[in-house]
Amino acid sequence: MTPCTVTTGFFVLGRCGRPSVADCPRCRRRVCAEHADPQSGTCPECAAAQGYGSDDPHDPTWIVRYRRRHYEQAHASYQGGWTTYDDYDRGAFNPGDDWSYGSGDFGAGDDGGFVDS
Amino acid sequence: MERFHPLHRALIDQRGFTVSLRRDDWEPVIRSLAGHGLEVKRRKWAPPPRTATVLVPLVRVLTADMRPEGVLSVAADLRGPTAPGKATPEQQLPVRHPVKSLKQWFVIDPWLRMRAELRDGSVLEFQVTDRIRHRKLRKTNPRGKIKFKRKSKTVQLVRVIRHLPKGAAHRRPDTPPPAWFSVRVKTGSRMVIRATGKFQGPVADPELTKAILQMTTEPFRWTPPGTITPRRKP
Numbered sequence: 001m002t003p004c005t006v007t008t009g010f011f012v013l014g015r016c017g018r019p020s021v022a023d024c025p026r027c028r029r030r031v032c033a034e035h036a037d038p039q040s041g042t043c044p045e046c047a048a049a050q051g052y053g054s055d056d057p058h059d060p061t062w063i064v065r066y067r068r069r070h071y072e073q074a075h076a077s078y079q080g081g082w083t084t085y086d087d088y089d090r091g092a093f094n095p096g097d098d099w100s101y102g103s104g105d106f107g108a109g110d111d112g113g114f115v116d117s
Numbered sequence: 118m119e120r121f122h123p124l125h126r127a128l129i130d131q132r133g134f135t136v137s138l139r140r141d142d143w144e145p146v147i148r149s150l151a152g153h154g155l156e157v158k159r160r161k162w163a164p165p166p167r168t169a170t171v172l173v174p175l176v177r178v179l180t181a182d183m184r185p186e187g188v189l190s191v192a193a194d195l196r197g198p199t200a201p202g203k204a205t206p207e208q209q210l211p212v213r214h215p216v217k218s219l220k221q222w223f224v225i226d227p228w229l230r231m232r233a234e235l236r237d238g239s240v241l242e243f244q245v246t247d248r249i250r251h252r253k254l255r256k257t258n259p260r261g262k263i264k265f266k267r268k269s270k271t272v273q274l275v276r277v278i279r280h281l282p283k284g285a286a287h288r289r290p291d292t293p294p295p296a297w298f299s300v301r302v303k304t305g306s307r308m309v310i311r312a313t314g315k316f317q318g319p320v321a322d323p324e325l326t327k328a329i330l331q332m333t334t335e336p337f338r339w340t341p342p343g344t345i346t347p348r349r350k351p
């Protein structure tokens with residue numbers, strides 16, 4: 001199984017880790033059924049980059065765009081003393097599978113499916 | 118309105134709530150709030166404005182960093198600074214001509230407390246307090262007439278505290294944080310990093326939310342991604 005590599009979290013960044021079902025047609029990263037856009041099949045990052053997603057925090061897709069803007073701002077205000085989100089997202093900071101979690105939506109007992117949403 | 122989530126109703130009726138819920142129990146609250154405008158048009162019954170501009174965004178951010186069994190506690194008192202019990206007693210301050218009297222009092226409004234158990238084993242807290250200084254002044258103008266004047270000044274205090282898991286590795290960041298807030302750390306078996314900001318306000322709510330989250334970056338710089346191994350359940 002190839003795990004989904006979509007970035008999850010806000011401050012505690014991680015990888016989704018659910019079983020992937022397809023490649024994102026734009027960036028080629030592996031995506032799971034939940035992270036693939038139902039119409040275009042793109043990952044949430046690419047959807048946000050194309051202007052999709054919401055500016056309304058009640059909408060679950062809000063966080064991807066807000067997080068991107070947050071990291072851009074933090075990188076600027078911390079004068080380079082903080083990672084850019086892209087560093088992480090593209091894997092330069094990838095801490096490896098340790099950073100994906102054993103419980104998540106598959107239930108606490110399933111350590112193989114390291115997940116979070 | 119009967120179909121609203123109980124916490125949604127509490128925001129309408131009591132203008133706040135104090136509650137601890139597991140991560141996934143917050144989504145129904147947000148979903149209920151999202152449907153509000155479709156069901157109810159009357160402004161009087163709308164949740165307080167800070168629900169959408171501060172509370173919901175912060176709940177979204179915190180729950181994104183939690184595991185399903187993690188608990189997020191929220192104490193939100195969005196009644197505003199005029200709610201009873203928030204004002205300190207009036208004080209008479211010394212005056213000089215042409216001022217005849219000067220009264221001062223404060224309103225202390227700790228309107229938001231949040232505490233989240235994050236998936237890396239650390240605990241993150243937000244505390245937001247508005248402090249408003251009121252002054253009422255009586256003076257004579259050059260023509261001998263008595264004039265009254267009122268002045269108020271708002272300061273918003275934000276505190277972000279991160280408690281690291283026991284024995285977690287950490288290191289001081291290479292660069293200092295931005296100068297607009299201060300940082301203190303407490304070392305020990307459980308390290309605590311605390312960022313404190315004071316804003317001459319009131320700051321617009323979306324800007325305040327942004328500021329809280331920018332301050333929150335600092336305690337995470339002490340443990341760059343990948344340096345804490347998350348606790349696994351036994």
Ligand SMILES: [Zn+2]
Nearest residue numbers: 024027043046
């Ligand atoms: Zn993509």
Ligand SMILES: [Zn+2]
Nearest residue numbers: 004016032035
């Ligand atoms: Zn995924």
